[in-house]
Amino acid sequence: MSVNKVILIGNVGGDPEVRYPEKDFPVAYFSLATNELRGQTEVTEWHNIVMTGDNAKYAERYIRKGTKLYVEGTLRTRQYTDKFNITRKRTEIYANIFEMLGRLQ
Secondary structure, three states: OOOOOEEEEEEEOOOOEEEEEEOOEEEEEEEEEEEEEEOOEEEEEEEEEEEEHHHHHHHHHHOOOOOEEEEEEEEEEEEEEOOOOOEEEEEEEEEEEEEEOOOOO
């Protein structure tokens, strides 16, 4: 048995970028910041969030930079080649459950 589950509560780092790789199938990408204390220092960790389908449509319409968000999903790592022909890895959280926890002021 194995488990791949991520739970995060944090603040959205920028408005979602929505793409349509297939007709009528949106994919939303945005960052989420979480903070934790390490000794006397607060450290911010940035996470790459991906939402698809109806969740992506919701993200495009309602989620904005600064929104406090609860996210549940799975961790995935993908490999790609950038425009300089350098192979890179990107770790992303594919969100399947989320809830907005606060409004922008």
